[in-house]
Structure formats: structure tokens, C-alpha cells
Amino acid sequence: MRPVAVLTLLSLASACANTPSAATEQGSASDTSTGSSGSLTESSSGSPTEATSTGDDGEPLCHGGPWERGQPIAAPELPSGDPAAGYTALLTRDYVSCGIPWDLFGFAEGVLGVEEPLPGRAGKNAEVGHAWNVVTLADDSELVVSNCLQCHAGYFNGELIVGLGKASADFTTSLSEFAEPLPDLPETSLANAAFNKFKARAAALGPYSTMMTVGANPAVMFAIILLSHRDPVTLAWSDEPLYELSAELVLPADPPPWWRVGKKTSNFANGMSRGDHRGTMVLASSLCTDSVEEAGPVVDYFADIQAYLASLEAPTYPFAIDEALAADGAQVFECNCAGCHGTYAKDPAAESFPNLLIPLDLIGTDPSFATQAAAGGFYHHLREWFNASFYGMFSEVVTDDPTPGYTAPPLDGIWATAPYFHNGSVPTIALVLDSAARPGAWRRLDYDSTNFDQAALGWPWQPAPAHAEAPASERKFIYDTTLFGYGNRGHTFGDHLDDAERQALLEYLKTL
Template structure:
């Protein structure tokens, strides 16, 4: 990753790296390296007896429902405009220098319909005017939530190829400060200092792993909860050994979900957790208040997004067979689907860790007694806790079962992106311990397995340093691919039918 690329991603705490600092989603090529046959990710660590996974019952019977919150009214159209014009990150790159930065970052695809200088920058950037007339280019949410599928840029699709495998501090600290002759220059200096603070605790092990959770934890650990004032020294303990990877979910699930984050911790009005996630340089209540106000519109826009339609052929007869399998084995957790949205249902269940069995790091570290449990205390006592709430272990630590609209487009799978295809989600014994994508070309899609084509890889620690970032090693902390064994009892024909049905969602 090049210096400007590394810094650019920091302008949004939940953002992903820009396309040129990642493997291209549109037409990248694979990196050659030594590989070996992948093995199973280990014995299943959770879940009910497969014999019980019929219409008579299943893991949903032990799920804990999360109530849908009452959200403030918002205007989706105004929210879309705010998303692509406002400065909710509060620091960035001066406009006068952005041409140079873009030369390093690569020119992103623009988003149609934008006006003025926003029409001149890529889809993941906003150009804002500051009070002294200087102009600043800041990241927007599309840094993380606009990805490519089948060569098409899709707003709301999580970006699965961001490269956070080098510490951001390595790039931020050597860069000189700009003379503070303008608000834009001062903003850049602040941004650079925040990069240095985030870097040690946000380094991922593989391309595609997202440090959004760690960014939020680091940012709140440096802030007073009441005033939001920044402290150069962290106020809570941080660890370079306990770095949690995440996988950005698609926005089109927002309208159905009672809680955000994989562990279901965002409750009530979600504006608080959303604004916190973009608070790289928002250091006072006076700054945060107006952002919270217009995030009511952004929240409404997110809830209005619908999943794209599967772009390839579907075997309708096989899909119909799969619908019956889905009803008995999956709908209890993941809901029901219909042409008429009003006929659909979604249970919003938090599944306990001993049932779901997926990598426990995020859920346990944020729960009572966990190393990062202070995030709950900080948030609920903070300005953001006035209207939002963080709940990490009530009634139990676990993970939420998500809606599956457009699930075929959202590889890799699980909350940490540890499984490259849905076929492997349904067959835990076939999951590789170490794997790598064949390439980062979004037109190279496995229609049978519903996911990215992959190949076995050598262990991360045994690979050359230049190859490690392309390897997903499920033996690493936070990257485990066990659990969710609920498809193991299906035979190959049933899995094929179920996969065909999922294409219709």
C-alpha cells in the first residue's frame, strides 16, 4: 500500500482502502505463490444435532429476539445527498493536493448525478468548503460500502478487496505537517496524527479483512465520553495482539435489522453508532450534534435500499425444490422471502455463541469481562448514548442471523469474511484452513458455489512476506471459520437446490 492510499482510508473510521491500494474488484489478476491442499477448518464448535434441523425445530429455538427500534423520521432523498456531500469525517486532503493524491490512489469511477467538484472525484470522496473558503476532500461511506459485482459498481455492497495489511502508522508518521495557513491544511495535519494513533491497532492479516471494529474501539478509547475531546494518550487499554477483523455487510439489510454489527450490539436509534464510526476528527459535541441530525436522513436512505437481482440464469424448478429446504432449515433464523415485501418475515434473532459456533473473538472481547468491554460503558455514558445504546451481552454474547436478501453478492461469508462461498457455509468439513482468491476480478464469480473462486494456500506464517496479505489463514486470532454447521446434514443434491433458491433472493 502506498502512503497516500494508506492515509486516505483513515478519513472514515469504518472505510476501506481505495481501489488502487487494493486488488481491483473490476479486473485484478491473481498473485502467484506456493500453495498446498487445504484442510478442514476443524471440528464443528457449535450448533444443534443435525438430525434436529428439520421443520420440527432448529437453532432458532435458542435464539434471542431483538426488538425493532423506533427510529426518527427521515428523508431518503436528502439522506443520499448528505451521504455524498457532507463532511461527517471532519478531516482529509486539501483540494489543491488531491490531484497528486489521486495520482497515487488511482482514479475511481465517479458516481452519476453528482454536481460541481464532487463530479470530478471518485464515488468514495466528497469535496467540502470550509469556513475560510479553503476546500477539503474527505472520504464518504462508499469507501467501504460500494463494491463491484460482475464488473458493476453497486452502492451498498461491502467492499471485499481493501488492503489494510500494512500499519497506517508507517505511512503517517514520516509525513511532514503542512503549514497551517488554511483550515484545510490544519485538517490534514489532524488527519495524519489520527492515522498514527490508529495504525498499531488496525493492521489486518489479509486483503479484504476490515478494521472497522478496531477503528471504533481506538477512536473512543482516545476520547472523553461526555465532551468527545481527544486525548493523545489512550484513556482505555488497547492491544496489538487482540485485533478484530470484520466483513462489511450490505446496506440493503438495514431496513429489516433491529441491530447493527455482527454481535447485535447497536440498539435503539442507530445514528449514534453510525456517527461514531465516522468520527475520525469529530472532537466535540458541537461538531457531532449537526451530524447526528442529518444522519436521520442517511439512516432513512439506507433503509430504502433494495438488494440487486441475480444477474445470471436460474434453474426455477431446482430453486423451487430449494425453497422447501430453506423453509425447514434456514427460515427460522434468516426469515422468509416473497415477491410482496409485506408478505416477508424476519425474526431478528441473536444466536448464542455455543449454538452458532463461529469465531467468538468479537463477541467475547466486547462482552462482560472481555478486553474491549469498555466500549459498552463508554458509549452508553457518552453523548451518543443519549439516543443510541450499545448492548454486548444481554441476554447473551452471540451473533445475529442476518437477512439473506442478495446474499449471493456478498462473499466472503461469516462476520469475519472467513468462508469464500455459500457452498462452504453449508458444508463445514469442506472449508479450507488456508485459502486465497484466484484473482480480484468481480466478473470471475463461481455461479455453482455462490462465491469467489479460490485455491488452497500455504499457512500465513510459512509464506513469503510478499505473499502473506493474499492468504486467509483461519488459524489466526479472529479469523476462524468454524461453526454454523447447520447445513452439514444436507446431501449434495439438497445443497445444490438450496444454493439455486438463494439466487432468487
């Protein structure tokens, strides 16, 4: 845990944070799938408005669910890209174009913490942590810049997994507290000048991106802050924000795993990134990208990064699975979950995923992100700014068409992605399936990724006092669901299941 650590650099975390983009749609809402209890059928309109399973006698075993009101998000046309080139660009390029001079990075690591290097990298990139890239500037000075793995390389069972959201990242101290006391460097090199810009931008982000608990991610806030300081057409930076920002309405996010990208047709929990997602991805990494001339080449090679993300597959569950119980759980899943979350098979071609936006009043999870981004919300300017901007030439932001809501994600590798919901408010899948058992405030027992609850599928936790009642030194470890944006209600679709059905369903989810 490095409270200070992930902050100074984090500006970029949003870079790829929530980079969900769609390569191709793996099936459609009208696809049918066969399970052990029968088959899911489509409505006469071909949309996922009804899911009914039939037994051997032809009698219905399953009935409709929330998918009846889900709104499919169409698959976009994406530029072709080279996944191998995308991986290289992700880990070598300077899409976050400011950072820490190489000559000072050793000192910075002493403050921020030394991260595990990523195997296979060459040169000085092999000497830095996995979340940093070393680049050479035009004057031959060297700069260490953040990369997307700040938020999208997490640990599970002691293994660093590229593409897994970093559930232990600490953004609970304002970036301003670290940036503002640092002196400017003499601008005798491009690297020194890039550091001065990095420091100033971190200070601008700080007041509006501080999280309340370890693990909560400010990716959404970074994007909102960065566009609020920029002219949409020229991308020129303004030291004073052009739109009002709030230190009270700070939205937390939970970084999604990259291996969902190949199935998803939209980006962000509220499905607001539509079309070619390079625009939203590059905006998120635009901490110091202050002109169209700088942004254009980044958008170009992000076609390769987008292709790399779409090529990733979920890891395999590393522990034992009760196959008979999992087979029972497959039937529970088919009736209760597949309509929103898709179908799964050994052959990916046999899978389907409907890409549904579920209306806010139906899903019932914390409404803050969806409502603040939608028409009438405090952050609705992000839609207006983006669609009128250079980035809007590639992507489109849609926040309330046809309705504010949240997208139902694919569940590949879901067991590895605790905590759950778009704000990370629920520590285990068992609690996702039983809303009455969710705690009002909780904390992880520790941040050891080998300490995993195989029965509940998530991180071991314990009840905790509310933030206001806890010592100041303990608050950042407590997830208080009464705070703005941190609610854990909603998604009550598993409440009707009995204990045996939930146990079987949890076992089935280990197979995904």
C-alpha cells in the same frame, strides 16, 4: 488493488462501516410463512422457538433448529428521515471533518489510486472517486474528505454497487507507515490544518487496525480506537489512549450490505447497537469530531442517512436461474434456514424476519469479537464508554444481554456478498453449508468481480499455505483461519444436507 490506497483515508471507513440500522421490522418472529412444503408454525408463546413444516398429509416434514434458542432483538423507534436528503448528505457532507486539501488531492490520487467517480454527482464531487467528498470550509479553502463508500461500495460482475461491502479493500499495511513520514502543512488555511489532524489521527489508528489479509475490514477496531482516545461526555481528544489498546487483539470484520438495514433491528455482527443507530454510525465516522458542538449537527442529518440506507433493496441476480431446482431449494430453505433468516416473497409485505441473536455456543463461529466485547473481554470498555457518552443519548450498546452471540442476518442478495461470516472467513456459500470442506487457509484466484463461481456462489479460490509458511510478499493475499479473529468454524447447520439438497438450496438463494 491499492494496498496503500484505502488506508490513509480509511479512518473514515468505519464511518458507515457496519451501519446496519433498523427502519422498521419486516415482520416478526411470530409471523407465519407459507412454502411449497407446508407452513412454518409459531410456538404457543409466539416466539420462534419451533419451526415445523407439514406436508399434504399433515405429517411434520421439518423440525426445530437453532432458532429455538435465538433471542429476538426488539425493533427500535427511529426518527423520521428523508432518504433523498440522506443520499445527498452521504455524498456531499463532511461527517469525516479532516482530509486532504483539494490542491494536493491530485498528487494523493497518484499514490492512493484513482477510483471510479459516481455518476450523478456535481461540481468537484464529479471529479473525485466515489469514496471522497469535496467540501468548502469557512475560509473558502477546499478539503477532500472520506465518505462511507470507502467500505460500502463494492463491485459485482464489473458493476459498482452502492451499499455492497468492498471485498477487495486492502488494510494490510499500518496507517502509521503512511501518515508518520508525511510533513505537516503550514496552517495557512483550515484545509491545511485539517490535513495535519487527519495525518495525526491516521497514525493513532495504525498500530491497532492493521488487517492480516486483503478484504478484511478494520471497522470495529476504528470505533474502539476512536472512543479509547476520547472523553465520553465532551468528546475531547486525548493523544494518549484513555483505555488500553492491543496490537495483538485486532478484530477483522466483513462490511455488510446496506440493503439489510430496512429489516435489521440491531447493528454490528454481535447485535450490539440497539435503538436509534445514529449514535453508533456517527461515532464510527468521528475521526476528527472532537466536541459535542461538532457532533450534534452530524447526528441530526444522519436521520436522513439512516432513512436512505433503510430504503435500499438488494440487486437482482444477473445470471440464469434453474427455476425448478430453485423451487426444490425453497423447501430445503423453509425447513432449515427460515427460522433464523426469515421468509421471502415477491411482495415485501409478505416477508418476515425474526431478528434473532444466536448464542455463541450454538452458532460456533469465531468467538473473538463477541467475547472481547462482552463482560470480561478486553474491549468491554466500549459498552461502558458508549452508554455514558454523548452518543449514548441516541443509541445503546449491548454486548452480552442476554448472552454473547451473533445475529442471523437477512439473506436478501446474499449471493453478491462473498466472502461469508462476520469476519469474511468463508469464500462461498457452498462452504457455509458444508463445514468439513472449508479450507484452513485460502486465497482468491484474483480480484476480478466478473470472475464469480455461479455454482458455489462466491469468489473462486484455491488452497494456500498458512501465513507463517508463505513468503512475506504473499501473506496479505492469504486468509489463514488459524489467526486470531479469522476462524471459519461454526454454523454447521447445513452439514446434514446431501449434495442434491445443497445444490437446490444454492439455486434458491439466487432468487433472494
